[in-house]
Amino acid sequence: MRDVLPDIEKWRAQGEQVAVATVISMIGSAPRLPGAKLAVNEKGELTGSVSGGCVEPAVVHAAMEVIKNGEPQLLEFGISEADNIEKIGLACGGTIRVFVERLDW
Numbered sequence: 001m002r003d004v005l006p007d008i009e010k011w012r013a014q015g016e017q018v019a020v021a022t023v024i025s026m027i028g029s030a031p032r033l034p035g036a037k038l039a040v041n042e043k044g045e046l047t048g049s050v051s052g053g054c055v056e057p058a059v060v061h062a063a064m065e066v067i068k069n070g071e072p073q074l075l076e077f078g079i080s081e082a083d084n085i086e087k088i089g090l091a092c093g094g095t096i097r098v099f100v101e102r103l104d105w
Contacts, residue, residue: 004039007047008103017042019063021075021100023050028094030078042067050098051077062100072101 004020011018023036031052038048038056040063050059055077062073078095 004037004048007045008039011039011041011045012103012105017067018103019066019100020103021050021059021063021098023096024074024099025097026094027078027096030094030096032096038063040064040067051096055096055098059098059100066100066102070102070104072099074099 008018008020019040021038021040023030023032023034025034026032031054032050036048036050038046038050038059040046040060042064044060044064046056046060049056058077059075062075065071066073075098076095077098
């Protein structure tokens with residue numbers, strides 16, 4: 001997995017606000033392990049991954065909200081297979097929790 005830090009440093013040097021999403025826990029099968037990161041800048045550009053793509057759009061949306069209001073969010077993805085048909089979830093059937101925070105440094 002590509003390190004997100006170089007892109008974060010570049011964005012911050014350009015004066016852009018950045019949010020970072022981190023997988024903090026997983027239950028069952030999940031595409032990424034705890035510690036996996038996705039960074040998003042205020043323009044919506046991203047680097048890294050928290051799910052291999054299956055929940056990234058929802059995480060990016062949350063990150064944009066966090067950039068705007070500064071309030072961290074704790075997200076949970078992964079529900080029953082039946083619910084996965086109707087809602088965002090992990091195709092692999094596991095559950096991940098993702099913490100999204102704005103970088104204020």
